[in-house]
Amino acid sequence: MSTGTDHDLDRPQAPVVPLGTPCRIPPGAPSNVIPPPGEDLITVNFGPNHPSTHGVLRLIVTLDGEVVVGLDADIGYVHTGFEKNFEQKTYWKGIPYAPRMDYLGFFANELAYVGAVEKLIGIQVPPRAQWLRTLFAELNRIHSHLIYLGTSGIELGAMSLFFYCTRERDSVLDLFEMVTGVRMHDRYPQFGGVAEDVPRGFYAECKRFCREMPKHIDSYLDLTAENPIWKGRLKGIGTIPAETAIAMGLTGPNLRASGVPYDLRRNDPYLAYDQLDFDVVSAAEGDCYARYLCRTREMYESVRIIEQCLEGLPPGPVMADDRKYVLPPRDELQTSMESLIHHFKLVTEGFRTPEGQVYCAVESPRGEFGCYLVADGGPKPWRVHFRAPSFVSLQATAMCSANRYIADMIAVVGSLDGVMGEADR
Amino acid sequence: VTANQLAKAISSNVRGAVVSHAKGIDVPTIVVRAEKLLDVCRYLRDEQGKNFLSAVSAVDFLGYGEDVSGYFGTERGRDLNATGSWGSPATAQAPATRFCLTYHLAHVDADGSPPDRVRLQVFADDGEPVPSVVEIWPTADWHEREQYDLMGIVFTGHPNLKRLIMPSDWDGHPLRKDYPIGGEPVQFTDAV
Numbered sequence: 001m002s003t004g005t006d007h008d009l010d011r012p013q014a015p016v017v018p019l020g021t022p023c024r025i026p027p028g029a030p031s032n033v034i035p036p037p038g039e040d041l042i043t044v045n046f047g048p049n050h051p052s053t054h055g056v057l058r059l060i061v062t063l064d065g066e067v068v069v070g071l072d073a074d075i076g077y078v079h080t081g082f083e084k085n086f087e088q089k090t091y092w093k094g095i096p097y098a099p100r101m102d103y104l105g106f107f108a109n110e111l112a113y114v115g116a117v118e119k120l121i122g123i124q125v126p127p128r129a130q131w132l133r134t135l136f137a138e139l140n141r142i143h144s145h146l147i148y149l150g151t152s153g154i155e156l157g158a159m160s161l162f163f164y165c166t167r168e169r170d171s172v173l174d175l176f177e178m179v180t181g182v183r184m185h186d187r188y189p190q191f192g193g194v195a196e197d198v199p200r201g202f203y204a205e206c207k208r209f210c211r212e213m214p215k216h217i218d219s220y221l222d223l224t225a226e227n228p229i230w231k232g233r234l235k236g237i238g239t240i241p242a243e244t245a246i247a248m249g250l251t252g253p254n255l256r257a258s259g260v261p262y263d264l265r266r267n268d269p270y271l272a273y274d275q276l277d278f279d280v281v282s283a284a285e286g287d288c289y290a291r292y293l294c295r296t297r298e299m300y301e302s303v304r305i306i307e308q309c310l311e312g313l314p315p316g317p318v319m320a321d322d323r324k325y326v327l328p329p330r331d332e333l334q335t336s337m338e339s340l341i342h343h344f345k346l347v348t349e350g351f352r353t354p355e356g357q358v359y360c361a362v363e364s365p366r367g368e369f370g371c372y373l374v375a376d377g378g379p380k381p382w383r384v385h386f387r388a389p390s391f392v393s394l395q396a397t398a399m400c401s402a403n404r405y406i407a408d409m410i411a412v413v414g415s416l417d418g419v420m421g422e423a424d425r
Numbered sequence: 426v427t428a429n430q431l432a433k434a435i436s437s438n439v440r441g442a443v444v445s446h447a448k449g450i451d452v453p454t455i456v457v458r459a460e461k462l463l464d465v466c467r468y469l470r471d472e473q474g475k476n477f478l479s480a481v482s483a484v485d486f487l488g489y490g491e492d493v494s495g496y497f498g499t500e501r502g503r504d505l506n507a508t509g510s511w512g513s514p515a516t517a518q519a520p521a522t523r524f525c526l527t528y529h530l531a532h533v534d535a536d537g538s539p540p541d542r543v544r545l546q547v548f549a550d551d552g553e554p555v556p557s558v559v560e561i562w563p564t565a566d567w568h569e570r571e572q573y574d575l576m577g578i579v580f581t582g583h584p585n586l587k588r589l590i591m592p593s594d595w596d597g598h599p600l601r602k603d604y605p606i607g608g609e610p611v612q613f614t615d616a617v
Contacts, residue, residue, distance in 0.1 A: 075589065075590065076589060076590035076591060076592070079590045079591065081599060083575075083600060084599060084600055084606075088606070119450060119451055120450065242535070246476055246477055246533050247476070247562060247563050247564065248563055248564050249477065249478055249479070249562065249563075249564025251533075255533070259535065260533065260534070260535045261535055261537070262533050262534070262535065264540070266537060267537060267538065267539055267540055268539050268540050354450075356449075356450045357449070357450070357454075357527075357544075358450050358451050359451060359452065359479075359529050359542065359544065360451075361479065361540075368479060370479055370480060370529065372480065372482045372527065372529065374484050376489055376490060382484070382489065383482075383484045383485070385480065385482035385483075385484075387479050387480035387482075387529070391567060391571075392564055392567070394567075395564065395566060395567045424590060425590075
């Protein structure tokens with residue numbers, strides 16, 4: 001039995017792929033496919049509260065029988081005005097807002113915002129803090145990919161995978177809780193370093209996690225990779241050629257699955273990634289199955305990076321020693337009047353930055369997460385704009401689902417792995 | 426490529442396009458004229474390899490530099506935290522035009538080369554249209570719709586310029602600096 005191909009339809013694989021040299025344009029707007037005039041078409045509202053839309057995503061689908069011939073994605077249902085909020089908060093108070101956008105890849109969001117401010121004020125982050133940030137960024141990547149695997153499995157009808165994934169997700173969150181005190185949205189990276197050093201016992205726990213996680217990833221792959229139903233639902237579905245993926249601005253696993261091994265951790269190293277040994281996972285096919293395989297295999301690499309971070313964690317402080325921007329250590333507040341005043345001033349008035357604009361991009365679990373920050377010299381940002389990879393990848397939904405069965409659209413939305421909190425901000 | 430070289434290369438190919446250029450804190454920043462934007466973008470994509478558009482960001486400079494968005498205890502924001510009191514340079518200068526559109530461009534390739542980012546900027550006044558770059562980078566579709574929706578920038582030549590994030594019947598553009606915070610009228614009243 002040839003999986004995938006028996007799924008194909010006789011109709012032409014229409015307006016989707018005609019991209020050649022560096023980047024040309026698919027005919028019509030890529031974010032909405034306009035149905036051709038014809039009878040027997042019905043328009044169906046799909047979502048925003050449908051269990052298989054991977055979040056609060058509304059799709060207005062035009063159907064010819066069971067085949068999607070027109071699709072318009074409607075987002076914004078969880079728009080909470082994050083960017084406006086940042087303008088009303090001092091730089092410090094912006095940190096807890098950042099992780100609440102992409103609530104699965106929360107750590108990358110914090111890194112982008114904190115990184116942008118650090119670039120602006122030109123503060124040097126000590127190496128130990130860099131390595132710790134790298135470690136948690138990778139733990140967070142595993143967390144996000146686990147949720148992707150579990151939820152996209154549920155959308156395809158594979159219930160049990162979700163339970164396995166949440167089991168391991170819990171051990172990732174236990175590690176986060178051990179160090180930061182909370183399981184998600186941790187405010188751990190701060191301007192100039194991280195909030196505090198890892199506690200005693202973390203090393204052994206994290207080591208144990210690294211030992212066990214590859215076995216778990218093996219078992220996910222055993223469950224799914226050769227499963228005929230899984231392959232039938234994903235192989236050859238929602239194919240994005242490499243040039244189209246670049247032209248559509250896709251990044252992260254979505255781009256790497258299309259045969260472009262572009263990864264900011266490798267192409268534009270930040271934190272400690274230039275000192276670590278890891279492979280950039282990519283695949284050539286560009287279909288839902290390739291995206292699934294990329295994400296799942298990336299977890300192996302993340303475990304490798306975490307192991308190296310544990311081994312190579314340099315000694316030293318975890319916070320820069322620049323009292324103009326950095327909160328005084330907690331214990332000094334009990335004994336030093338100056339520290340107390342300084343703490344009070346930093347928390348109430350915030351610090352001032354030079355005037356200017358910066359863009360800081362990190363490789364979040366979903367791709368290039370960028371923070372564009374404009375500062376007027378005051379204690380609050382003048383404007384913060386986030387480049388959200390989910391926002392960009394959801395644009396490709398219409399392109400990937402055109403002329404496929406509606407059931408394939410579910411697989412496509414799942415495999416693009418959008419987080420609506422981030423897309424809507 | 427430095428900002429200087431890039432600005433020279435652009436002006437020799439698209440005459441009179443570059444308004445100014447700067448080294449920038451992080452990446453070269455080039456300001457171009459709105460009417461030349463498409464030519465510059467096409468040049469950057471085809472000749473300079475900037476095949477990837479990260480994002481389109483709009484900034485509203487209304488009131489920029491007048492009172493630094495400031496300390497919460499005071500009327501106009503400022504006095505307890507006067508300009509320069511932290512050793513920072515003096516008051517910010519507002520640009521002559523109200524809005525600024527920023528295009529972050531990069532080079533994406535399978536060969537592991539660095540992204541080589543460039544920041545391209547266009548200034549526009551309220552209601553002044555800016556050409557859409559969707560035909561150059563299709564990814565700009567939603568980015569421009571977002572900026573139209575939240576900032577009220579009109580893009581000419583956009584295939585589907587309608588609200589993306591806010592409901593389609595929403596009044597105003599929430600990310601503008603003059604959009605009221607708190608006490609805004611209740612919307613959706615007719616939806617009951």
